[in-house]
Amino acid sequence: MVTGATRGIGRALVEILLQQPDKQVIAAVRHLQSADAKSLSALPRASGTTLTLVKIDSSRRSDAQAALDILKEDGIEKIDTIVANAGIAHEGIQISETDLDVVGQQMENNLIGPWALFKAFRPLLLASKEPKFVALSTEVASLTLRDSLPPVKLSAYGASKIALNYFVNRLAAEEAWLTCFAIHPGVVNTALGDKAIKALGGITMNNLLQDGRAVTVGKAAQRVIKFIETANKETVSGLVFDSSSGSTIPW
Template structure:
């Protein structure tokens, strides 16, 4: 049986790392872990994760703030023998500050949109050809957040990160509408106990987010 090939960005910490652990533990999976610095200890540690029978991990360099980096990461994976993709998770993102709309700086909004939204668009463009070569029903999943919801506004300031996650919801729905062969959607993991989740929880007076 051909292995299931999974490509995950932001793979060395938080939700991305959790997804890598889950997929690599399954049999017959190839997990491509895209990280900003492959030499970092957290990236190096990915190679030591328990792997299912016939499964292996490939670590590639990827910077979500650079458009070309998405295409370079896919080429690096292709150069290592990857000829198709079954699942792509655009997980890389930032949440650097939590201002009110009256206080947020234009530059901070732009930075969060650049990394949280435009990187997901670029990564879709970069992986699309390999997703089309999947023999199953390929998946393109974007990591979203309840912070991006419109119907319910959480009582916390979030005018940069929240807005970016709202925009990414549109792209997830739109990609799915444009490509009938692709199952594209946005994930809402809830408030998870990661570095990012805990930082926000402590800022807003909580003890921490939920467990991953």
Template sequence: MGKTVLVTGASKGIGKAIVEYLCDSGADIKVLGIARSLQDLQDLKSKFGSKFSFLCADITDEVAVGEFLASQLDGIDAVIANAGVLSPVQGVAHADTAQWKSLFDINFFSVVSLVARVLPQLKESKQGDVILVSSGASTKPYYAWGAYGASKAALNHFAQTLAFEEPQVRTVAIAPGVVNTQMQDEIRDRLGPSNMTPEALKRFTDLHEKGELLDPEVPAAVYANLALKGISPDINGKYLRYNDAQLAEYS
């Protein structure tokens, strides 16, 4: 019997690359995608047919997400929580707490809600897996990234909590590195110049100018293989970077 994998933020960047990797893997698999970009989701559906089903909605829309999950006849074997936003990019001195709360709703609370909803199905699976897309910003500060970094640190702790509380489900939080996605475009062109110090922004502009940003397919392969192969017991509950030696079998 094949696997059913749920991917959030499935229409662009790393999420899209994860969907494509899973559907092209040759495995007996069904991929459920949730994202806001209808045309991109429809393109994936046209490409992969019955392997891919989708919901076009905001990940914080609990009613729409709940109805979509309830409509799926197959159980869910793995969740890849990829949806996330960087904005607001603002120093603490100028923090708009309403904007910080909105970010946390997307980056953290939507994940808690989703995982809580599908836990019964994950437990019924031969091995349920929860794969969380974290960030290097969860363990070190970047100027004006306080909201984003804190939300990703919360995800790391959520991985520990799940591993501790739910022995039938395995969980891991993985940072993808600095990836050539729409988020990097926004950092260089809009969010960074107006909100970050020149020194903080330089790291990202240098990586772009030198062609050193990762292709989305690189971390996507790690996330997808964690879902396909299952999270090993020795990394259950951990936070790791995509290229950590402990993830070598998933590269």
């Protein structure tokens, strides 16, 4: 199951997974009737592979449980992998100028959303032989790397992802049966990535794509899927990884 599946990395993940035979892919979207959501059903898929759309808005705490109930009614009894991809980031501004409601919105979507997702779907993960819960994070959330990274003004976003990383770490400690980790997809040519680059000034996403410092959503999704498929609980659980290098990102 992939959340935030209508655009960006989430959509690319769904597109790639649908090309694998005999898969049951669940795409979680905010609005089932949106054009983007409906277009997912038209994506090509491999033999034996199915796609199910379900409504999960990460800002609505009851959505995950409601989605679980619907999926169980449809006969889905287990989920092997959940990718908590859905998230938001607002325009970068100074901390002193940031609306606290904006901070709350990002915490709601980027931390509480995945938290509610795990709580609701825990029974279906428990039913899997090799359950995995993966959260999309960012190197911006690394306090160790802060001074070596470009000075992007994404304080609320970064704080929410730091909280998400801690959640993943505690989840791995408390749920020993679960392979659980966070992953940074790299600098990706998405609306969010472009927003962060523009906030820096003096450089464009095209510049970064040309010199290899950024990748397309398709390439980022391929890296994420490869990492997930080869992840070993004993070596990855509770940690944050860079999908491009496979190395851990420090706290």
